[in-house]
Amino acid sequence: MKYDDSDYEQVTGSDFHNFLIEKGISLNxxxxxxxxxxxxxxAADGPVQTIFMTINSPPRLAGREVPFMSLTCRNCGFVRHFQAGNVLDWLKEESRNG
Incomplete structure (x- = not known):
């Protein structure tokens, strides 16, 4: 599904945390x-920062931006990125089932 920038701004830290837990992703x-x-x-109830990475290759996809939400280690600085569309898809499904 295609989302607008304003859709990503609706995802809170708590939403992203719940997504990670529900998907069985280790927080370590x-x-x-x-x-x-x-x-x-x-903040936990504030919007998650969405990072847009630009694809450089293959040429047919060059220039396309892919949105990610990130989890950072406070000890070593390692950063993990998760496609923001997957988080929004999950939230949409949760709202239908909830």
Whole structure:
């Protein structure tokens, strides 16, 4: 599904945290195994920071931007990115079932 920039702004830190837990994603850092991680958001109830990465290849996709939401280790700085569309798809499904 295609989303607008304003859709990404609706995802809170709590929403992203719930997505990670529901999907069975370990919150421990895969690099150093520390459990002190942070969701890149203004606050638990604030919007998650969405990072847009530009695809450079293959040429047919060059210039396309892909949105990600991130989880950062406070110990070593390792960053994990999750496609924002997957988070929004999950939230949409949760709202239908809830």
């Amino acid at each position: 850092c895969p690099a150093c195994e520390n459990d002190n991680v942070a969701i890149m958001a203004d």
